Amino acid sequence: MSISQEEDKWNWLEEDNGKYSSKSLRGLLENNRLPVDLNPMEWLRWIPLKVLCFVWRARLNRIANKVLLQHRGVPMDSVECSSCFGEIEDTKHVLVKCPFARTVWGRIGEWCGLEIDGNLEFRDLLDSTLCINQPTAKKRTIYTIFMATGWAIWKARNAFIFNGVRLSVESVVDGVMVSTYAWMKFRAKRKDVT
Incomplete structure (x- = not known):
């Protein structure tokens, strides 16, 4: 890797000269060449911001x-x-x-009474909670559990890579359960969570 002494500069890829123009942006918009998220992420206030930001980034790969x-x-x-x-x-x-992630998702599925498709993208797993034939409160609970699961798997991966600590599936699943309970009970102030 080399570091250049040149000053940083912006380059607009839609123009040959690299300079931004509102005309080229309008062309992007009119030709529908900008990516559209048909299922935008639901930003639930009781989920910690760092988890929401992680999930948002994960949905976008x-x-x-x-x-x-x-x-x-x-x-x-x-x-x-x-x-x-x-x-x-x-x-x-x-x-x-990953076999570790599949096993975690399998246990989470058992806990939630759901069969989880291990061939889906992470974003599609999250979006699948919108299709569950349940009341909105239960859908949001499962959505929260799925976010907590992705976050816990990511933290377990990082603990192994950066600290050499291999967490067990049980400890990750327990962490998801504890996190979800705390978020729903104390941050969402749901009285029906026991």
């Missing part, structure tokens, strides 16, 4: 996994998952497909 870091020019010995060494470490693998 913008968490710092090995594939993304390598794409950004960060030197990597390998882009394989540090936990299972079976597949490349992208967002879907870390949060859903």
Whole structure:
């Protein structure tokens, strides 16, 4: 990696000269070339902001996994998952497909009485809570549990990579249960949470 002494500058990719113009932005908007999120994330006030920000980034495939870091020019010995060494470490693998994550999701599914599809993207797992035939309060509870699960899996991954600490599936699931209970009981002030 080399550091340039040149001054930083902005470059607008929609114009050949690199300069921004409202005309080119209008063209982007009129031609529907901007990405549209058909299922925008619900920002529930009782979920801690750092978790919401993590989930938002994960939905956009913008968490710092090995594939993304390598794409950004960060030197990597390998882009394989540090936990299972079976597949490349992208967002879907870390949060859903890795055997560790699959097992966590399986236990969370048992706890919630749901069958969780381990082939979905993380964002699709979250969005699937909107399709559950339950009252809104229960949907939001499951949505909260799913956010807590993604966050707990990510923290477990980081504990292993940065501290060499391998958390058990049971400790991660217990952490999800405790976090969800605390958020729902004390932050959302839900009286029906026991």
